[in-house]
Amino acid sequence: MISLKSPAYGVPPEPPLKRQKLVGSALSESKTMTAQTAAPMADLSEQLDMQERKKYSKGKTLGRGTYADVFLATLKSDPTKTFAIKKIRIAAEQDRIGISYDTLREIRCLQELDHPNIIKLYSVFSTKDQNLNLVLENLPRGDLKQLYLDATIRYSPADIKAWMLMVMRGMWFCHSSFILHRDIKPDNILIASNGEVKIADFGLARTFVDPGQKRPMTHEVITLWYRPLELLFKAPYYGGAVDIWSCACVFAELVLRQPFLPAPTESSLSQIRTICERVGSPTEDNWPGVSKLPDYVATSEVTPQRTRAAWLAEFRILGEQGADLLSKMLALDPDKRLSAEQTLRHPYWTSAPRPTSLELLPKKGGGLETMGKDLTRRGGELPVRENGEAKNGRADGVARKIDFGGGLR
Incomplete structure (x- = not known):
């Protein structure tokens, strides 16, 4: 039997350790330079960039966007090792210094995060055209949204438990490293070849504010359908609870096979x-x-908070513990919402059925193009709009094929 302290189950591991800074001109630590040292340092930086980019052979294009292109790549010294290179077009960036804050945030956050359930950044280098290249983990199985929209894929409550456990462990690691993701959604949860899920797209991420030195934070983060009320009411300060709400929306979406809160x-x-x-x-x-929140809107008709029985009625396949966990992750008051660590300590994870092991999780093929599309997208984007309105994102025509072990019921 696997110990509860194993990464396969809910109890968090030891606190995260900081990663070493990556090599690359765009990421090298800033140092005070004199006129005599600036030029040699620039030459050295250019040499490091050249050495780094010569390590990889670019393959086929996985995705193209106005913000970035994504290519499959292999390591020249070992062609069996594959990567996804995200080439960010600096010329298309609007920031005065040439690199957008979104890009800098993504790089800085991924430098600090080394966890099995977070996409891995191996290296960064620039090219002669000054575009930035992020060498990322290759995740060829697509994303959670692509998986649940596939009507041919059957999955069980134990599979949902396994996926969400990995998501929450990655989320816990982010928060333990004082990083908010601020754009959790199924499209940003990618799947590795072995079935592991990985949180990706840190373009809207930021570090926690020091409680003793509060500075206003932007409310214009998180894709609309996954955004909690405190952000919709323009709360000037917030914490990890905003990510927990988004994770809960993903949790519900895996059960329903369609978005839970699509406006x-x-x-x-x-x-x-x-x-x-x-x-x-x-x-x-x-x-x-x-x-007292800036954009608080009192509704003309007050809808009572959803009862425990109502949660269980809609999400019965999760059982009592699963429905209880979901409801506590979707508490309206962010102070009452479970933290990532509290979520992992909930008895849902150790109740029957146990989470499906990695090798038995349903997998979808042909996900390289999906990964490419996901990585080219800017953070916070809604699905494509039609006739001026956001797509409802519902899995129209997709049967809810959730396997209960004895067929559908």
């Missing part, structure tokens, strides 16, 4: 209404202080 139009007000209808209306009784 009919791309507007904050529409999203607020959707949350109130599905989860409940925020009031001073269930969320003390909510009415």
